[in-house]
Structure formats: structure tokens, C-alpha cells
Amino acid sequence: MPKLTLYHATPSRSSVTRWMLEEIGEPYDVHLVSLSKGDNRAPDYLAVNPMGKVPALKHGDVIITESGAICTYLADEFPRAKLNVPIGDPRRGPYLKWLFFGPSCIEPAMMDRAFPRKEEARRAALGYGDFDTVMDVVAKAVSKGPFILGEQFTAADVVIGSGLRFGMMFKLLPERPEFTAYVGRLAQRPALQRVDEKDKELAAA
Numbered sequence: 001m002p003k004l005t006l007y008h009a010t011p012s013r014s015s016v017t018r019w020m021l022e023e024i025g026e027p028y029d030v031h032l033v034s035l036s037k038g039d040n041r042a043p044d045y046l047a048v049n050p051m052g053k054v055p056a057l058k059h060g061d062v063i064i065t066e067s068g069a070i071c072t073y074l075a076d077e078f079p080r081a082k083l084n085v086p087i088g089d090p091r092r093g094p095y096l097k098w099l100f101f102g103p104s105c106i107e108p109a110m111m112d113r114a115f116p117r118k119e120e121a122r123r124a125a126l127g128y129g130d131f132d133t134v135m136d137v138v139a140k141a142v143s144k145g146p147f148i149l150g151e152q153f154t155a156a157d158v159v160i161g162s163g164l165r166f167g168m169m170f171k172l173l174p175e176r177p178e179f180t181a182y183v184g185r186l187a188q189r190p191a192l193q194r195v196d197e198k199d200k201e202l203a204a205a
């Protein structure tokens, strides 16, 4: 089986993909990238991810970057873990929508609020529209539960759940009761608990 290597830094968005790897349950190696020492700007790492960012995943000879793409890839590549919604299943549409909604709506809405532009952009010009609508849409989606697609936990929960966890942890997103209840359910997952534990050890080392 081709080897899986995660290029990882903690705390960072690469913990999203580490959570996904723990959910998949396949063995993987961690290659630490020190952002503070600038490893991510060194030529050997830029050959892996020319964006100079973590995470990156190497699977055999294939390199995948962008946390949402990595989660989608792993879910499809290791279907035994039942973290994807296969082609042909009508839930595949909403599944993909949430995988894209995290990086293309929640994240820019959150970061634009944290680092406002000098001139406010027109709502129509922003892919996510406006912050409040994004929050309302996500709150409604996670309110019923237990997971975003209902009973099945999928890669979409790793992506959306990580965004909400990170956003609330750093006070960048409101602590809406729908978000805290959903994140609380996700916190029960042994795979996420393992990642938090391992990342804590790495941060302390």
C-alpha cells in the first residue's frame, strides 16, 4: 500500500487533515514543518507545496494540498471507513456542498471579519455573501444532527466541524448554541481526542 505522509504543524489547519487521517484509521507518518523557523518557505518544502503552507499530504507519489481536498481525497480513497458519500447516492450533492462551503464561505467570512478591508466590498462581489447569512446557514445545517448529513459522520463534518471549533476557540465565530452542541458531539469522537492529545504533545516538545 502506498505510504501516507502528512506535512504537519501545530497549531494549524493541518490538524484538520490529521483528524481525517485518524478517522480513516490507516497508518501514516508525520513530517513536522516548523512555521516559526520558516521550514514552509524552504525550497525542499516549496517543492511539496509551492504555496508554502501546511497541510500537504503525500500518498505514494501523489501530493495533495488544501485541507478540504485532502479530506475529500482520503474519504474517497479509503471507502471502508465510510466517511464519504459515493457517486450515485443523492446525498453526494449536499456532501460536496459542505466540503466546499467550509473553505470557500466559512473561512473567508471569518477572516474578512477578523481582518476587515479598508473599503467594504459589495455583498454580490463576495463568494460567501455576508457573514451573518453564512452563520445562519451553517447553524441551521448543524442544528438537527447528530451530523451535518444526519446520522452518518462524513468528511464534511471534519471540514465544517474543524472550522467551527477553530473559529470559536479563537473567538472569531459566535458561540451559537447550535455550534457548541455540534462541536460538543464531535468532541466525543475518539479520533479527534487522539489528535488533540498528539498535537498537545507536539506543541509541548
Ligand SMILES: N[C@@H](CCC(=O)N[C@@H](CS)C(=O)NCC(=O)O)C(=O)O
Binding pocket: 011, 012, 013, 014, 035, 040, 052, 053, 054, 055, 065, 066, 067, 068, 103
Ligand atoms: N487553504 C489552505 C490554507 C492553509 C494555511 O493557511 N495554512 C497555514 C497554517 S494554518 C500556513 O501554512 N501558514 C504559513 C504561512 O502562510 O506562512 C488549506 O486549507 O489547506
